[in-house]
Amino acid sequence: MKEDTVYKSGFVTLIGRPNVGKSTLMNHLIGQKIAITSNKPQTTRNRIQTVLTLDNAQIVFLDTPGIHKAKNKLGNYMVNVAEHTLNEVDVILWLVEPTNYIGAGERHIIEQLKKTKTPVFLVINKTDTVKREEVLTFIDTYRKELDFQEIVPVSALKGDNTEELVKCIVAYLPEGQPFYDEDTVTDQPMRQIVAELIREKALRLLEEEIPHGIAVSVESMKEKGRICHIDATIVCERESHKGIVIGKGGQMLKKIGSKARPEIEDLLEMQVNLQLWVKVKKDWRDSDFLLKNFGYNPGDGMSRE
Secondary structure, eight states, X not given: OOTTOOOEEEEEEXXXXXXXXXXXXXXXXXXXXXXXXXXXXXXXXSOEEEEEEOSSEEEEEEEOOOOOOOOSHHHHHHHHHHHHGGGTSSEEEEEEOSOSOOOHHHHHHHHHHHTOOSOEEEEEOOGXXXXXXXXXXXXXXXXXXXXXXXXXXXXXXXXXXXHHHHHHHHHHSOBXXXXXXXXXXXXXXXXXXXXXXXXXXXXXXXXXSSSSOEEEEEEEEEEETTEEEEEEEEEESSHHHHHHHHOGGGHHHHHHHHHHHHHHHHHXXXXXXXEEEEXXXXXXXXXXXXHHHTTOOTTOOOOXX
Protein backbone atom coordinates (compact mmCIF):
# COMPACT_ATOMS: atom_id res chain seq x y z
CA MET A 1 0.00 0.00 0.00
CA LYS A 2 1.47 3.38 -1.05
CA GLU A 3 1.92 6.17 1.50
CA ASP A 4 -0.36 8.61 -0.39
CA THR A 5 -3.11 6.08 -1.03
CA VAL A 6 -6.35 6.62 0.92
CA TYR A 7 -7.15 3.26 2.49
CA LYS A 8 -10.64 2.34 3.67
CA SER A 9 -11.86 -0.39 5.97
CA GLY A 10 -15.17 -1.27 7.55
CA PHE A 11 -17.88 -3.75 8.38
CA VAL A 12 -20.73 -4.80 6.09
CA THR A 13 -23.63 -6.99 7.15
CA LEU A 14 -25.77 -9.11 4.84
CA ILE A 15 -29.37 -9.44 6.00
CA GLY A 16 -32.54 -10.80 4.49
CA ARG A 17 -35.17 -13.45 4.70
CA PRO A 18 -33.99 -17.07 4.87
CA ASN A 19 -32.81 -18.57 1.60
CA VAL A 20 -32.33 -15.33 -0.38
CA GLY A 21 -28.69 -16.19 -1.12
CA LYS A 22 -26.71 -14.32 1.56
CA SER A 23 -24.15 -17.09 2.08
CA THR A 24 -23.80 -17.70 -1.66
CA LEU A 25 -23.12 -14.00 -2.25
CA MET A 26 -20.58 -13.74 0.56
CA ASN A 27 -18.75 -16.88 -0.61
CA HIS A 28 -18.57 -15.42 -4.12
CA LEU A 29 -17.31 -12.01 -2.96
CA ILE A 30 -14.45 -13.45 -0.92
CA GLY A 31 -13.70 -16.13 -3.53
CA GLN A 32 -13.81 -19.01 -1.06
CA LYS A 33 -16.45 -21.20 0.53
CA ILE A 34 -16.79 -20.34 4.22
CA ALA A 35 -20.56 -20.12 4.77
CA ILE A 36 -22.59 -23.24 4.03
CA THR A 37 -25.49 -23.17 1.62
CA SER A 38 -28.52 -25.37 1.03
CA ASN A 39 -32.02 -25.00 -0.34
CA LYS A 40 -33.40 -25.06 3.20
CA PRO A 41 -34.14 -21.77 4.98
CA GLN A 42 -32.20 -20.87 8.16
CA THR A 43 -29.10 -22.77 7.07
CA THR A 44 -26.80 -20.15 8.62
CA ARG A 45 -27.08 -20.18 12.43
CA ASN A 46 -24.16 -18.06 13.57
CA ARG A 47 -22.89 -14.70 12.46
CA ILE A 48 -20.00 -15.60 10.17
CA GLN A 49 -17.27 -13.01 9.71
CA THR A 50 -15.21 -13.06 6.51
CA VAL A 51 -12.63 -10.69 5.06
CA LEU A 52 -12.10 -9.30 1.56
CA THR A 53 -8.80 -7.41 1.23
CA LEU A 54 -8.36 -5.18 -1.84
CA ASP A 55 -5.56 -2.82 -2.89
CA ASN A 56 -7.46 0.17 -1.51
CA ALA A 57 -9.79 -1.30 1.11
CA GLN A 58 -10.63 -4.12 3.45
CA ILE A 59 -14.27 -5.21 3.78
CA VAL A 60 -15.27 -7.37 6.74
CA PHE A 61 -18.51 -9.15 5.83
CA LEU A 62 -20.95 -10.45 8.44
CA ASP A 63 -23.25 -13.14 7.08
CA THR A 64 -26.15 -13.30 9.52
CA PRO A 65 -28.91 -15.89 10.01
CA GLY A 66 -32.08 -15.10 8.10
CA ILE A 67 -34.61 -12.91 9.91
CA HIS A 68 -37.71 -15.03 10.51
CA LYS A 69 -40.40 -15.80 13.09
CA ALA A 70 -38.66 -17.74 15.84
CA LYS A 71 -40.14 -21.02 17.12
CA ASN A 72 -37.57 -21.97 19.77
CA LYS A 73 -34.51 -20.64 21.63
CA LEU A 74 -32.25 -21.37 18.67
CA GLY A 75 -34.62 -19.38 16.47
CA ASN A 76 -34.65 -16.47 18.93
CA TYR A 77 -30.88 -16.51 19.05
CA MET A 78 -30.62 -16.47 15.24
CA VAL A 79 -33.01 -13.51 14.87
CA ASN A 80 -31.28 -11.54 17.66
CA VAL A 81 -27.90 -12.08 16.01
CA ALA A 82 -29.22 -10.76 12.69
CA GLU A 83 -31.01 -7.70 14.10
CA HIS A 84 -28.22 -6.81 16.55
CA THR A 85 -25.70 -6.17 13.77
CA LEU A 86 -27.66 -3.39 12.08
CA ASN A 87 -26.22 -0.55 14.18
CA GLU A 88 -22.72 -2.01 14.51
CA VAL A 89 -21.70 -1.84 10.86
CA ASP A 90 -20.82 0.73 8.19
CA VAL A 91 -23.07 -0.64 5.43
CA ILE A 92 -26.13 -2.92 5.40
CA LEU A 93 -26.78 -5.13 2.37
CA TRP A 94 -30.43 -6.15 2.31
CA LEU A 95 -30.86 -9.09 -0.07
CA VAL A 96 -34.28 -9.69 -1.56
CA GLU A 97 -35.80 -12.01 -4.15
CA PRO A 98 -36.62 -10.56 -7.62
CA THR A 99 -40.34 -10.04 -7.07
CA ASN A 100 -42.97 -7.29 -6.80
CA TYR A 101 -44.53 -8.96 -3.76
CA ILE A 102 -43.42 -7.65 -0.37
CA GLY A 103 -44.51 -10.16 2.25
CA ALA A 104 -44.80 -9.97 6.03
CA GLY A 105 -41.18 -11.05 6.49
CA GLU A 106 -39.88 -8.22 4.29
CA ARG A 107 -42.22 -5.75 6.07
CA HIS A 108 -40.64 -6.75 9.39
CA ILE A 109 -37.15 -6.12 7.98
CA ILE A 110 -38.24 -2.73 6.58
CA GLU A 111 -39.42 -1.69 10.07
CA GLN A 112 -36.03 -2.72 11.51
CA LEU A 113 -34.17 -0.79 8.80
CA LYS A 114 -36.20 2.37 9.42
CA LYS A 115 -34.76 2.49 12.96
CA THR A 116 -31.12 2.51 11.84
CA LYS A 117 -28.95 5.37 10.55
CA THR A 118 -26.57 2.95 8.81
CA PRO A 119 -26.50 3.24 4.97
CA VAL A 120 -28.71 0.54 3.44
CA PHE A 121 -28.13 -1.01 0.00
CA LEU A 122 -30.97 -2.92 -1.63
CA VAL A 123 -29.42 -5.95 -3.34
CA ILE A 124 -31.87 -7.71 -5.64
CA ASN A 125 -30.40 -11.20 -5.96
CA LYS A 126 -31.09 -14.07 -8.37
CA THR A 127 -31.41 -11.76 -11.40
CA ASP A 128 -30.37 -14.72 -13.55
CA THR A 129 -33.84 -16.19 -12.95
CA VAL A 130 -35.83 -13.26 -14.44
CA LYS A 131 -35.83 -11.03 -17.56
CA ARG A 132 -33.69 -7.90 -17.37
CA GLU A 133 -36.61 -5.53 -17.97
CA GLU A 134 -38.50 -7.04 -15.03
CA VAL A 135 -35.77 -5.96 -12.62
CA LEU A 136 -36.76 -2.30 -13.08
CA THR A 137 -40.27 -3.02 -11.81
CA PHE A 138 -38.84 -4.78 -8.73
CA ILE A 139 -36.63 -1.75 -8.04
CA ASP A 140 -39.68 0.56 -8.24
CA THR A 141 -41.62 -1.64 -5.83
CA TYR A 142 -38.95 -1.54 -3.13
CA ARG A 143 -37.90 2.08 -3.70
CA LYS A 144 -41.31 3.22 -2.44
CA GLU A 145 -40.75 1.48 0.90
CA LEU A 146 -37.37 2.85 2.02
CA ASP A 147 -34.76 5.45 1.07
CA PHE A 148 -31.87 3.28 -0.09
CA GLN A 149 -28.35 4.67 -0.54
CA GLU A 150 -27.76 2.25 -3.42
CA ILE A 151 -29.79 -0.31 -5.36
CA VAL A 152 -27.71 -3.06 -6.97
CA PRO A 153 -29.18 -6.05 -8.86
CA VAL A 154 -26.88 -9.10 -8.78
CA SER A 155 -26.71 -12.82 -9.36
CA ALA A 156 -24.69 -14.32 -6.51
CA LEU A 157 -24.74 -17.69 -8.26
CA LYS A 158 -23.40 -16.39 -11.59
CA GLY A 159 -21.34 -13.50 -10.16
CA ASP A 160 -23.21 -10.94 -12.30
CA ASN A 161 -22.66 -7.30 -11.20
CA THR A 162 -20.85 -8.30 -8.00
CA GLU A 163 -17.79 -6.18 -8.88
CA GLU A 164 -20.06 -3.13 -9.09
CA LEU A 165 -21.48 -4.02 -5.67
CA VAL A 166 -17.96 -4.10 -4.18
CA LYS A 167 -17.17 -0.67 -5.69
CA CYS A 168 -20.34 0.78 -4.14
CA ILE A 169 -19.48 -0.69 -0.74
CA VAL A 170 -15.93 0.75 -0.75
CA ALA A 171 -17.34 4.22 -1.53
CA TYR A 172 -19.27 4.18 1.76
CA LEU A 173 -16.52 2.81 4.02
CA PRO A 174 -14.64 5.12 6.41
CA GLU A 175 -10.93 5.75 6.00
CA GLY A 176 -8.87 3.44 8.18
CA GLN A 177 -6.24 0.75 8.34
CA PRO A 178 -7.10 -2.93 7.78
CA PHE A 179 -8.45 -4.88 10.75
CA TYR A 180 -6.89 -8.15 9.62
CA ASP A 181 -3.76 -9.37 7.84
CA GLU A 182 -4.21 -9.46 4.07
CA ASP A 183 -4.18 -13.27 3.98
CA THR A 184 -7.03 -13.59 6.54
CA VAL A 185 -10.26 -14.88 5.02
CA THR A 186 -12.34 -15.56 8.13
CA ASP A 187 -12.25 -15.31 11.92
CA GLN A 188 -14.10 -18.63 12.24
CA PRO A 189 -12.18 -21.41 14.00
CA MET A 190 -11.27 -24.18 11.56
CA ARG A 191 -13.21 -26.72 13.63
CA GLN A 192 -16.37 -24.65 13.25
CA ILE A 193 -15.99 -24.41 9.46
CA VAL A 194 -15.42 -28.17 9.24
CA ALA A 195 -18.51 -28.80 11.40
CA GLU A 196 -20.57 -26.52 9.16
CA LEU A 197 -19.40 -28.27 5.98
CA ILE A 198 -20.54 -31.60 7.43
CA ARG A 199 -23.88 -30.06 8.47
CA GLU A 200 -24.35 -28.69 4.96
CA LYS A 201 -23.99 -32.14 3.40
CA ALA A 202 -26.40 -33.61 5.94
CA LEU A 203 -28.96 -30.89 5.20
CA ARG A 204 -28.71 -31.46 1.47
CA LEU A 205 -28.82 -35.27 1.57
CA LEU A 206 -31.57 -35.60 4.20
CA GLU A 207 -33.86 -33.26 2.25
CA GLU A 208 -37.10 -32.58 4.13
CA GLU A 209 -36.89 -35.51 6.53
CA ILE A 210 -34.92 -33.69 9.25
CA PRO A 211 -35.10 -29.99 8.41
CA HIS A 212 -33.29 -28.20 11.23
CA GLY A 213 -32.98 -30.61 14.12
CA ILE A 214 -29.32 -31.42 13.61
CA ALA A 215 -26.05 -29.93 14.82
CA VAL A 216 -22.47 -31.06 14.25
CA SER A 217 -19.71 -31.09 16.83
CA VAL A 218 -16.07 -31.77 15.89
CA GLU A 219 -14.69 -33.79 18.78
CA SER A 220 -11.07 -33.92 17.60
CA MET A 221 -8.83 -32.74 14.74
CA LYS A 222 -5.31 -34.17 14.80
CA GLU A 223 -2.67 -33.96 12.10
CA LYS A 224 -0.43 -37.00 11.73
CA GLY A 225 2.05 -36.66 8.91
CA ARG A 226 0.16 -35.64 5.76
CA ILE A 227 -3.26 -36.74 7.09
CA CYS A 228 -5.73 -34.89 9.32
CA HIS A 229 -7.82 -37.28 11.42
CA ILE A 230 -11.23 -35.80 12.29
CA ASP A 231 -13.86 -37.25 14.62
CA ALA A 232 -17.23 -35.49 14.40
CA THR A 233 -20.67 -36.13 15.87
CA ILE A 234 -23.98 -35.37 14.18
CA VAL A 235 -26.52 -34.56 16.89
CA CYS A 236 -30.25 -35.01 16.28
CA GLU A 237 -33.32 -34.60 18.48
CA ARG A 238 -35.03 -38.01 18.22
CA GLU A 239 -34.14 -41.68 18.04
CA SER A 240 -36.18 -41.95 14.83
CA HIS A 241 -34.01 -39.19 13.31
CA LYS A 242 -30.85 -41.07 14.30
CA GLY A 243 -31.91 -44.02 12.16
CA ILE A 244 -32.54 -41.75 9.17
CA VAL A 245 -29.14 -40.03 9.54
CA ILE A 246 -27.35 -43.39 9.74
CA GLY A 247 -29.43 -44.94 6.96
CA LYS A 248 -29.80 -48.60 6.00
CA GLY A 249 -26.51 -50.37 6.67
CA GLY A 250 -24.92 -47.01 7.51
CA GLN A 251 -25.23 -45.85 3.88
CA MET A 252 -26.54 -42.33 4.58
CA LEU A 253 -23.80 -41.59 7.12
CA LYS A 254 -21.18 -42.84 4.66
CA LYS A 255 -22.67 -40.64 1.95
CA ILE A 256 -22.57 -37.54 4.20
CA GLY A 257 -18.92 -38.27 4.99
CA SER A 258 -17.93 -38.89 1.37
CA LYS A 259 -19.57 -35.62 0.25
CA ALA A 260 -18.00 -33.56 3.05
CA ARG A 261 -14.48 -35.02 2.88
CA PRO A 262 -13.33 -33.47 -0.47
CA GLU A 263 -14.38 -29.96 0.59
CA ILE A 264 -12.67 -30.35 3.98
CA GLU A 265 -9.54 -31.55 2.16
CA ASP A 266 -9.67 -28.46 -0.10
CA LEU A 267 -10.07 -26.26 2.98
CA LEU A 268 -7.23 -27.86 4.95
CA GLU A 269 -5.08 -28.56 1.85
CA MET A 270 -4.29 -32.05 3.05
CA GLN A 271 -5.72 -35.58 3.10
CA VAL A 272 -8.52 -36.14 5.60
CA ASN A 273 -9.64 -39.25 7.48
CA LEU A 274 -13.19 -38.39 8.58
CA GLN A 275 -15.06 -40.48 11.16
CA LEU A 276 -18.72 -39.60 11.77
CA TRP A 277 -20.92 -40.61 14.72
CA VAL A 278 -24.58 -39.91 15.53
CA LYS A 279 -26.04 -39.01 18.95
CA VAL A 280 -29.49 -38.04 20.20
CA LYS A 281 -29.89 -34.92 22.38
CA LYS A 282 -33.60 -34.41 22.88
CA ASP A 283 -34.84 -30.83 22.31
CA TRP A 284 -31.30 -29.43 22.12
CA ARG A 285 -32.60 -26.34 20.27
CA ASP A 286 -34.40 -25.24 23.45
CA SER A 287 -31.47 -25.90 25.81
CA ASP A 288 -29.28 -22.88 26.68
CA PHE A 289 -26.48 -25.22 27.76
CA LEU A 290 -26.51 -27.29 24.57
CA LEU A 291 -26.86 -24.21 22.33
CA LYS A 292 -23.68 -22.78 23.85
CA ASN A 293 -22.04 -26.19 23.65
CA PHE A 294 -22.67 -26.24 19.88
CA GLY A 295 -21.25 -22.74 19.44
CA TYR A 296 -24.42 -20.64 19.39
CA ASN A 297 -23.46 -18.08 22.01
CA PRO A 298 -25.85 -15.11 22.33
CA GLY A 299 -23.08 -13.19 24.11
CA ASP A 300 -20.83 -13.15 21.04
CA GLY A 301 -20.15 -9.62 19.86
CA MET A 302 -18.26 -7.91 17.10
CA SER A 303 -15.00 -6.24 17.97
CA ARG A 304 -13.26 -3.53 15.95
CA GLU A 305 -10.12 -3.79 18.07
